[in-house]
Amino acid sequence: MHIGPYELKNNLMLAPMAGVTDRPFRQLCKQLGAGLAVSEMVSSNSLLWGSAKTLRRANHEGEVEPKSVQIAGADPRMMAEAARHNVDNGAQIIDINMGCPAKKVCNVMAGSALLQDEDLVARILDAVVGAVDVPVTLKIRTGWDTTHRNGIRVARIAEQAGIRSLAVHGRTRACGYTGEAEYDTIRAIKQAVRIPVVANGDIRTPEKAREVLEHTGADAVMIGRAAQGRPWIFREIDHFLATGRHLPEPTVEEIRTIMLGHLHNLYDFYGEHTGVRVARKHISWYSKGQPGGSVFRDRVNRVESTAEQLALIDAFFDRLAAGAELAA
Numbered sequence: 001m002h003i004g005p006y007e008l009k010n011n012l013m014l015a016p017m018a019g020v021t022d023r024p025f026r027q028l029c030k031q032l033g034a035g036l037a038v039s040e041m042v043s044s045n046s047l048l049w050g051s052a053k054t055l056r057r058a059n060h061e062g063e064v065e066p067k068s069v070q071i072a073g074a075d076p077r078m079m080a081e082a083a084r085h086n087v088d089n090g091a092q093i094i095d096i097n098m099g100c101p102a103k104k105v106c107n108v109m110a111g112s113a114l115l116q117d118e119d120l121v122a123r124i125l126d127a128v129v130g131a132v133d134v135p136v137t138l139k140i141r142t143g144w145d146t147t148h149r150n151g152i153r154v155a156r157i158a159e160q161a162g163i164r165s166l167a168v169h170g171r172t173r174a175c176g177y178t179g180e181a182e183y184d185t186i187r188a189i190k191q192a193v194r195i196p197v198v199a200n201g202d203i204r205t206p207e208k209a210r211e212v213l214e215h216t217g218a219d220a221v222m223i224g225r226a227a228q229g230r231p232w233i234f235r236e237i238d239h240f241l242a243t244g245r246h247l248p249e250p251t252v253e254e255i256r257t258i259m260l261g262h263l264h265n266l267y268d269f270y271g272e273h274t275g276v277r278v279a280r281k282h283i284s285w286y287s288k289g290q291p292g293g294s295v296f297r298d299r300v301n302r303v304e305s306t307a308e309q310l311a312l313i314d315a316f317f318d319r320l321a322a323g324a325e326l327a328a
C-alpha cells in the first residue's frame with residue numbers, strides 16, 4: 001500500500017479518534033503492527049493553534065513515519081492554511097475529516113456534514129491539495145443519509161482533486177454509530193475510482209478484516225474502536241492475513257508490560273495531572289472482560305496520582321497472574 005511516496009509496511013491503519021489517537025497511542029499501535037496511524041483531528045481555526053490541546057495534538061516528536069495529521073473544517077481557505085501549518089510542524093500526510101458525525105464538528109458544517117454539499121467538498125479538496133506538497137488523503141462516510149449515499153460521487157470528486165487515498169466508513173452520517181457498517185457501498189466506491197480505498201467500520205477480528213478486504217476489494221482496512229485496549233489487534237490481523245492462522249492471545253504478563261509502557265508514555269506526554277486522567281479510559285479498556293475488572297476500574301477512577309494508579313494496576317495484574325497460574 002502506497003500513499004504518495006510512502007510505502008506502508010502493511011495495509012492496516014489505526015482510525016483517527018479524537019481523545020484517543022494521541023501520540024502515545026499512535027506510537028504503540030505502530031509498534032504493534034499498524035502500518036499507519038492517523039492523528040486526532042486538528043481544527044482549521046487558527047485561533048486554536050496556540051492552545052495547549054492543539055499544540056499537543058500537533059506534537060509528533062519521535063513518531064514512526066509517515067506522520068499523518070487530520071484536519072477538520074468547512075472553509076477552503078482556512079483548511080488550506082491549516083494544512084500548510086501542520087506540514088510546517090512535521091505532518092507528512094494531511095488527512096481531511098469528512099467522516100466524523102460529532103455534534104461539535106457537524107454544527108459548524110464540517111466532518112460528515114460536508115457530504116451534503118458536493119460543490120463545497122470539491123472546493124475544500126482543491127484548496128488543500130493545492131496548498132501543500134505532501135499527499136492529501138480523505139476520510140468520508142458512505143453518504144449523508146441512507147437515501148443520499150453519494151459516496152461514489154464524492155470519491156470521484158476526490159480522485160479528480162488529487163486525493164491520494166480515500167478511507168470510507170461504511171455508515172451514513174445519519175446512522176451515527178448504530179446498526180452494522182455496510183460494505184457494498186465501499187465495494188462500489190472501490191470499483192468507481194483508481195485511488196487506494198480503505199475500508200472502515202466494525203472490523204473487530206482478523207476474520208472480519210479478511211472478509212471485508214475480500215468483499216470490498218479495498219486496498220487496506222482501518223480499525224478504530226477494536227484497537228481500544230487491544231492495540232495488539234494489528235499484529236494479530238497482520239499475522240492472520242499472511243498465514244491464515246491466529247497468533248496466541250497475549251498473556252497477562254504481556255498485557256501488563258504493554259499497558260505499563262503505554263501509561264508511562266501518557267504520563268510523560270501529558271504530565272501527571274492530565275496523564276492520570278487520560279490513562280483512566282485506556283486502563284478501563286485494557287481491563288474490560290477481566291475478572292474483578294469493574295471493582296478495579298471504580299478504584300482507578302478515584303485516584304489522582306501516577307503512584308496510586310500504578311500501585312492499583314500492579315495489585316490487579318498480580319491477582320490476574322496468580323489466577324492464570326492456578327488455571328494453567
Ligand SMILES: Cc1cc2nc3c(=O)[nH]c(=O)nc-3n(C[C@H](O)[C@H](O)[C@H](O)COP(=O)(O)O)c2cc1C
Pocket residue numbers: 015016017018019020040041070097098099100139169200201202203222223224225226
Ligand atoms: C471516540 C471516537 C472518536 C472519533 N474521532 C474521529 C475523528 O476525530 N475524525 C474522524 O475522521 N473520525 C473519528 N471517529 C470515527 C472513526 O475514525 C471510525 O471511522 C469509526 O469509529 C468506525 O470505525 P470502527 O468501527 O473501527 O471504530 C471517531 C470514533 C470514535 C469512537
